[in-house]
Every structure is written in structure tokens, then in C-alpha cells.
Amino acid sequence: MRNRLRVLRAERDWSQAELAGRLDVSRQAVNAIETGKHDPSLPLAFRIARLFDIPIEEIFDDGQA
């Protein structure tokens, strides 16, 4: 699944560690999501959306829309 996490993070000038700390996950988890190696669970996807204050579908794209 594609996502805009790296872009959103860069817009706020956050490192992967900064984002990981705010989401309460490891830096490896952030990296795996950004590179598409891990699709986050629904609760984590909601946490990400709330953190960036935008809808989930504006962050993640399953290519079906």
C-alpha cells in the first residue's frame, strides 16, 4: 500500500525517530511503513491520521479508488 508518510513527515521537518516517538512505535516501524514493507494496523493508521490531522485516505492509498 502506498502512503504519503515520508512527505508529511518532511513537511514538519520530523525525523523518523521523532515520528516514532509521537506514535509510540519503533523507528523501524516508521521506516517499514514508509517503504511499504508494513501496512499499519487500523488503530495505528488512525493514530497517524490524528497526528497529522488529516483523513486516513489522504495518507494511505490502496490503489482501489
Added chain:
Amino acid sequence: MDRHESKAQSGEQRLKNRRRNFIRFVAIGVGVALIAGFATGVIVARGVSEFAPWIVVLATTLVLIGYAWFSVEYFRRTDELDLLDNLWASTVAVYFYIAALPAWFVLDDAGIAPPIDHWAIYGATFFVAIAAYAARRMGVRMNRSR
């Protein structure tokens, strides 16, 4: 540290604290496991039959309770990616065990292999789990993300 204080910290600081706590937890777990391993090694070296059965049962129960507690705490402290890596490693290891035991049985029955060594299969299963976990941590994926 209370919740309010935690929120006031930067994400990097929170991650650093989380990682430090996790490393401390694992270090304590490994230390306790080493002590338990040494103690059980002494018991086995002296001969288990040298000890009263209740001591052996008590020691075994304590080790199993400690193992269960550590496992539950470990998964409570890890994130979903590490949990997934562990689940994948466990699945690969279980599949290996399910295949290895009957395969060895058939080869033994045919006179090709020596009698089944359960400790060898136990060790190999453990090794497969560690290898699968390491592969996951290095980014190897068996299921392609859709």
C-alpha cells in the same frame, strides 16, 4: 513520569526513553534467565534424583511462570511490527517442526537416518525461528504488500 510530562517531551526523547526501558527490561530478563540456567545446570549436574521431587516441581513451575510473564511483558512493550515479526518467525518455526519430525521418522524407518533425536529437532526449530526473525528484521518479506 506521568502522562502529561511524557506528552511535553519531544518524540525523539520519548522514543529514547522507551528504548532505554525496553533494553533494561530485556537485560534483566536475560540476567534472570542466565541465573535460572545456571541453577538448573547445577541441579542436572548433581542429578535431578538427588533433590526432593517438590523442589524440582517448584523450580520448574517458577521457571515456567517466569517465562510466561516475560513473554507477556515482552509483547506488551513491543510495537505491532515486532509482534508481526515474532508471529512470522513462530509460524515458520512451527511449520518446520511439523515437517521435520515426520520426515526424520520416515527416513529413520527406511534405515537412511539415525533414530529421531528430539533435542536436535528442538534446537533446529529454535534456530529456524531466530533465523526467520532476523530475516524479517532485515526486511525480507514472504507476502508482498498489496
